[in-house]
Amino acid sequence: MLQLDSIHSYPSRIEEFPESGRGLVAAAPLPAGTAVARFEGEQRGWRDVPADAVRHAILVDGDTWVVPHSPARWINHSCAPNCTVDDGLTVWTTRPVAAGEQLTISYDRVALADWQDAPEAHFWDERWSFDCRCGAAGCVGRVDRYRVEGYEGDAEVRPGAKVRLGISAGRGRGVFATQPIAAGELIERSPVLVSPASEWPALEKTVLYNYVFEWGETEEDSGIALGYAGLFNHSFTPNARYRRRTADLLIDVTAVRAIAAGEEITMNYNGDPDDRTPVWFELK
Numbered sequence: 695m696l697q698l699d700s701i702h703s704y705p706s707r708i709e710e711f712p713e714s715g716r717g718l719v720a721a722a723p724l725p726a727g728t729a730v731a732r733f734e735g736e737q738r739g740w741r742d743v744p745a746d747a748v749r750h751a752i753l754v755d756g757d758t759w760v761v762p763h764s765p766a767r768w769i770n771h772s773c774a775p776n777c778t779v780d781d782g783l784t785v786w787t788t789r790p791v792a793a794g795e796q797l798t799i800s801y802d803r804v805a806l807a808d809w810q811d812a813p814e815a816h817f818w819d820e821r822w823s824f825d826c827r828c829g830a831a832g833c834v835g836r837v838d839r840y841r842v843e844g845y846e847g848d849a850e851v852r853p854g855a856k857v858r859l860g861i862s863a864g865r866g867r868g869v870f871a872t873q874p875i876a877a878g879e880l881i882e883r884s885p886v887l888v889s890p891a892s893e894w895p896a897l898e899k900t901v902l903y904n905y906v907f908e909w910g911e912t913e914e915d916s917g918i919a920l921g922y923a924g925l926f927n928h929s930f931t932p933n934a935r936y937r938r939r940t941a942d943l944l945i946d947v948t949a950v951r952a953i954a955a956g957e958e959i960t961m962n963y964n965g966d967p968d969d970r971t972p973v974w975f976e977l978k
Contacts, residue, residue, distance in 0.1 A: 706730045706797060708768050713827055716768040717796050724791045731766035731797070733783040748821050752783065756815060771837060772798035774830035798828070804840045805941035816840050844883070844942040854882040854922055854947075857959065868927045868958050875953040881934055882947040884923035889916040904975070907938060907945065919945050928973060929960035935967050 705721045705728065718731060733752050738759055743751045750767045751759040766785055769777070775798040777785050785799065801822070809816055823838040834841070856875055862868030875881060889897055889906070891914040897906070902916075905924040909917035918924070923936065923945045933953050937946045950967050953959060964971050 704729060704731050704765070706765060708765055709796075711770075711796070714770050718765055718769045719796050720787075720791045720793055723793050724787050726787050726789050728787045728791075729784050730777060730787060730791075731769060731785040732764060733760050733762040733766045733779070733785075734764035735760050735762040735767075737761075748819065752779070753815060754783070756812065770796065770798050771801040771826065772828040772830060773800070773826060773833045774828065775800045802834070802837050802839065802841050803843045805843050806845065806943050807941045809840070809842055842942075844939060844944050857881060857922060859922070859925065860958075862927055862958055865927050867925055868960075869922050869925055870958050871953045871955055873955050875949045875959075877949050877951050879949045880946060881949055881959060882922050882945075884919045884921035884945045884947070886938075886943045886945055887918040887920065888943065889918060891915050907936075909938065910940060917945070923947055926959055926961050928963045928977070930962060930970060932960045932962045932967050933957070934959050934961045936961050936965065938965075 705724060706718050707721050708716055709719050711717050720730065724730065737754065738751075738761055739757045740751075740759055743759055743761055747761045751761050753759055760783060766783075769785060776787055776789050776791050776795070777797050777799050778788050779785050779799055785797070787797070791797065804816055818839050820838075823836065826833055826835060826837050854869075856871055856873040857869050858872050859867055860870045886907070886909070888909055891910075894914075894916060897903070897916055902918060905918070907917040907919060907924075909915040917938065917940075926934065926936075926947065933951050934947055934949050937948065939946060947959075947961065949959075961967075962969055963973050
């Protein structure tokens with residue numbers, strides 16, 4: 695059997711908790727982006743996972759599961775987790791974590807791209823179900839199925855509630871605020887259709903040439919945003935920015951400063967609001 699092991703020392707430790715039993719906590723104050731544990735152990739098919747490890751095994755891909763023996767085995771669930779697990783099974787903090795604070799991941803969230811690529815791998819075993827007591831504002835209560843990231847609960851896809859289409863002087867259509875929007879506020883979450891790189895020779899000859907987003911790990915594919923995301927005009931002094939959520943097939947548009955009602959909402963097409971790289975069209 696294959697074994698996943700490392701000799702890495704992580705800034706975390708195992709502690710006992712009255713409500714949840716064993717859990718993993720931060721051994722020191724940790725900034726976002728800190729590796730705190732890794733799932734290490736034997737790789738097995740699901741049918742070969744021991745009964746006492748069913749609630750701890752983690753999916754790698756297809757029918758390959760890791761039965762962990764490392765401290766990551768004891769990381770608990772939260773509906774508002776402070777950590778995430780990458781493709782290499784390393785656990786990373788997603789926000790600053792205080793010393794002694796419990797480290798948590800989500801047991802029931804799955805990216806849309808993973809769900810679509812391997813739906814057969816995302817079955818739900820009833821032995822995984824439990825009543826959640828994380829105390830988060832958006833706690834689901836009972837964890838008893840997978841929830842597709844970005845499409846359910848407070849994070850669900852919904853059209854911008856504070857925007858409208860209008861005419862932007864000298865530029866045609868644009869997107870405008872109908873109400874004040876605070877800095878950091880989510881303006882629009884748009885679903886994306888992905889056109890593979892093989893279709894680009896045909897796609898670039900259409901009107902969509904000026905509206906698609908570079909997409910994928912190598913940015914060779916094209917993302918066609920539905921909703922308003924493809925209609926925000928460009929500016930090198932934008933009041934909003936976009937973030938491509940490739941695994942979730944979504945684009946988030948967020949305010950980078952306060953935006954007044956009636957103000958046009960713009961974003962830097964280069965992605966970074968401060969990026970001054972010339973764009974492919976003449977600015978007006």
